[in-house]
Amino acid sequence: xxxxxxxxxxxxxxxxxxxxxxxxxxxxxxxxxxxxxxxxxxxxxxxxxxxxxxxxxxxxxxxxxxxxxxxxxxxxxxxxxxxxxxxxxxxxxxxxxxxxxxxxxxxxxxxxxxxxxxxxxxxxxxxxxxxxxxxxxxxxxxxxxxxxxxxxxxxxxxxxxxxxxxxxxxxxxxxxxxxxxxxxxxxxxxxxxxxxxxxxxxxxxxxxxxxxxxxxxxxxxxxxxxxxxxxxxxxxxxxxxxxxxxxxxxxxxxxxxxxxxxxxxxxxxxxxxxxxxxxxxxxxxxxxxxxxxxxxxxxxxxxxxxxxxxxxxxxxxxxxxxxxxxxxxxxxxxxxxxxxxxxxxxxxxxxxxxxxxxxxxxxxxxxxxxxxxxxxxxxxxxxxxxxxxxxxxxxxxxxxxxxxxxxxxxxxxxxxxxxxxxxxxxxxxxxxxxxxxxxxxxxxxxxxxxxxxxxxxxxxxxxxxxxxxxxxxxxxxxxxxxxxxxxxxxxxxxxxxxxxxxxxxxxxxxxxxxxxxxxxx
Amino acid sequence: xxxxxxxxxxxxxxxxxxxxxxxxxxxxxxxxxxxxxxxxxxxxxxxxxxxxxxxxxxxxxxxxxxxxxxxxxxxx
Numbered sequence: 001x002x003x004x005x006x007x008x009x010x011x012x013x014x015x016x017x018x019x020x021x022x023x024x025x026x027x028x029x030x031x032x033x034x035x036x037x038x039x040x041x042x043x044x045x046x047x048x049x050x051x052x053x054x055x056x057x058x059x060x061x062x063x064x065x066x067x068x069x070x071x072x073x074x075x076x077x078x079x080x081x082x083x084x085x086x087x088x089x090x091x092x093x094x095x096x097x098x099x100x101x102x103x104x105x106x107x108x109x110x111x112x113x114x115x116x117x118x119x120x121x122x123x124x125x126x127x128x129x130x131x132x133x134x135x136x137x138x139x140x141x142x143x144x145x146x147x148x149x150x151x152x153x154x155x156x157x158x159x160x161x162x163x164x165x166x167x168x169x170x171x172x173x174x175x176x177x178x179x180x181x182x183x184x185x186x187x188x189x190x191x192x193x194x195x196x197x198x199x200x201x202x203x204x205x206x207x208x209x210x211x212x213x214x215x216x217x218x219x220x221x222x223x224x225x226x227x228x229x230x231x232x233x234x235x236x237x238x239x240x241x242x243x244x245x246x247x248x249x250x251x252x253x254x255x256x257x258x259x260x261x262x263x264x265x266x267x268x269x270x271x272x273x274x275x276x277x278x279x280x281x282x283x284x285x286x287x288x289x290x291x292x293x294x295x296x297x298x299x300x301x302x303x304x305x306x307x308x309x310x311x312x313x314x315x316x317x318x319x320x321x322x323x324x325x326x327x328x329x330x331x332x333x334x335x336x337x338x339x340x341x342x343x344x345x346x347x348x349x350x351x352x353x354x355x356x357x358x359x360x361x362x363x364x365x366x367x368x369x370x371x372x373x374x375x376x377x378x379x380x381x382x383x384x385x386x387x388x389x390x391x392x393x394x395x396x397x398x399x400x401x402x403x404x405x406x407x408x409x410x411x412x413x414x415x416x417x418x419x420x421x422x423x424x425x426x427x428x429x430x431x432x433x434x435x436x437x438x439x440x441x442x443x444x445x446x447x448x449x450x451x452x453x454x455x456x457x458x459x460x461x462x463x464x465x466x467x468x469x470x471x472x473x474x475x476x477x478x479x480x481x482x483x484x485x486x487x488x489x490x491x492x493x494x495x496x497x498x499x500x501x502x503x504x505x506x507x508x509x510x511x512x513x514x515x516x517x518x519x520x521x
Numbered sequence: 522x523x524x525x526x527x528x529x530x531x532x533x534x535x536x537x538x539x540x541x542x543x544x545x546x547x548x549x550x551x552x553x554x555x556x557x558x559x560x561x562x563x564x565x566x567x568x569x570x571x572x573x574x575x576x577x578x579x580x581x582x583x584x585x586x587x588x589x590x591x592x593x594x595x596x597x
Binding site: 088158159160293297308309312313314316317322325326329337338340341344345377 | 548551552553555556557559560561563564569570571572573575576596
């Protein structure tokens with residue numbers, strides 16, 4: 001059920017009516033049933049997969065919680081009668097038990113993710129023969145809900161949250177349908193209170209949520225889906241579309257990805273919002289970043305947080321990496337200080353690349369991100385000295401220049417999403433330098449790739465609207481700003497947005513552009 | 522605590538660590554800083570800070586961080 005389909009709008013409408021009619025204590029059950037229906041409609045097998053994840057993670061978390069209980073009770077009962085050493089040994093034994101349960105839960109669920117999503121890729125590394133694993137169905141949203149479930153289990157193991165006792169609530173936590181397609185990847189502590197809570201229909205909240213959904217449709221249908229046919233055409237034939245075409249492809253794809261992903265998340269957060277559920281924000285004007293490091297603090301925030309909390313920190317503080325660090329400092333002096341950081345972030349970026357897809361293009365994409373971030377980190381003192389020396393580093397113009405520099409880097413990195421092989425990606429990137437004729441950029445040739453002159457004008461207007469909204473958002477909430485306006489102006493703004501989605505949204509132009517890009521990751 | 526302040530000041534000479542109480546919340550320390558800091562602490566205080574200790578409450582101020590180090594020292 002696509003977010004942009006009439007069936008989804010109908011589904012959400014029915015849910016909304018029932019949700020606010022039933023006794024409030026039953027609302028979470030309505031959400032659970034809706035989420036199960038959403039999975040069932042997508043593919044019944046997906047419902048089985050997500051239920052398995054919920055069950056195994058729930059079970060392991062309960063066992064961890066029980067172990068905490070046993071440990072604390074023993075210490076309480078024997079306080080003052082056992083030695084500090086005995087207490088320490090007891091705690092260590094129980095910590096081991098909790099780690100076994102955590103590892104078991106992670107092994108089962110990451111195992112399923114690997115089998116369904118990566119087995120074909122891994123098998124291809126070791127054999128040249130056609131393998132049959134491509135037939136395995138990749139369950140709906142598995143990349144997202146697996147990370148969310150594993151994050152929950154680790155949080156329980158760390159003792160930062162208590163285990164959820166109700167299996168069905170756990171199933172709702174991992175399967176909550178607005179998050180299925182492309183996240184965000186929520187933490188249990190952030191989502192659970194409003195997900196399982198009781199909600200009254202609040203006029204302002206529902207208004208804001210509907211506006212957010214409408215804004216998401218604007219980005220998706222007017223900008224992203226209008227660009228999609230051109231991007232599909234341009235990347236479909238790397239031998240034909242080279243030089244100037246690649247420049248157009250990388251600019252269009254970067255706009256499409258932004259409009260598609262942030263638009264999709266707007267719809268997700270908006271749909272959750274009309275149900276009173278607060279979902280974590282996933283973006284903070286990413287294209288206003290002055291560096292790649294800042295970009296990754298603003299783009300797909302919940303994914304970056306997940307990898308930082310559950311991969312980067314555990315790896316960088318592990319005995320192995322701390323040992324490597326000591327070795328590096330012994331032999332490299334102060335320059336060895338950053339070795340654990342670089343080593344761990346390399347692992348994180350390879351994992352992030354793999355999470356996006358089972359292909360070498362994504363692994364190289366991850367490594368390039370790591371390389372740029374590492375070089376930037378090493379050059380930080382040089383930048384600082386430069387900024388101190390020149391007088392304009394705090395000027396608005398220089399910041400705009402840095403934003404464009406970051407966007408250029410992102411455009412190039414994004415191209416690794418588009419082509420099926422690293423060779424093709426490098427070949428087309430090289431063709432920008434060797435084969436570009438600048439005149440072609442503004443020639444009629446660019447009207448033969450799946451976008452008409454009118455499409456370009458609409459996309460350009462859409463980009464300006466998104467830019468204007470982002471500039472206002474840097475200073476405050478746009479909807480609050482509009483909310484304070486007289487009713488007639490408010491109505492005119494939202495009605496104009498609604499009409500523009502209805503009249504100039506890209507519907508059924510003969511391609512399947514409706515699916516969200518991040519759904520394939 | 523002086524040693525800890527010295528380590529932090531070496532990382533960010535322009536920050537008023539004595540009075541700052543939002544080192545994480547205000548994004549003064551990023552994840553790279555935190556790991557570098559943990560390595561330094563591990564060398565200077567002979568304690569092991571693991572991933573589960575990396576929460577804003579422990580890293581938002583030099584006082585909170587010092588309290589964590591003392592707690593870990595007493596556990597060893």
